[in-house]
Amino acid sequence: MGESNMRTQYCWDKALLFLVMAVLLAPAVASCSQEELDDAARKDKVFAMYDEYSEDFPGVRDISPEDALALDESERVFVDVRPEEERAVSIIPGAISANEFLADPASYSSQTVIAYCTISYRSGEFAEELDGQGVEVVNLRGGLLGWTHAGGPLVDDQGRATTTLHVFGSRWDLAPLSHETVW
Incomplete structure (x- = not known):
């Protein structure tokens, strides 16, 4: 050679x-x-991602985590649209599954129905679908990630307070540093 x-x-x-x-x-x-990333940068990234995702469901109204937290528990119902595997890790206290809500949506007509998932993309699609059927559902801006950045509590499948949450995948590993994430 x-x-x-x-x-x-x-x-x-x-x-x-x-x-x-x-x-x-x-x-x-x-x-x-x-x-x-520090917590402020993580939070900014969550809401930047949500703003981008929400372009896929422009007719869906959203609610900030802070405004959702300010509502009295009797005035709101959270609908967690994630699959059981994700919900088993943690949920917003008192949240019901999408199937529970869909079994009788009329029973929640006097409450603000707030759908969520990890970052509120899947819940945005859920809200859009229900809006087309005349059922009013608002989307939690930033989902569980936004909720935890606003100081919102989580509970595990036994109802105990937890700081662990399922974030769907590494791309969404943006919870506050005080929280443990799994996917």
């Missing part, structure tokens, strides 16, 4: 090694950058 071919092969080997390292390290670098 000539010197020119050896040099070319060496360059290709280096390029391939660099590419493999970049692919292997990319997830670690991405997760580190998110882990390094």
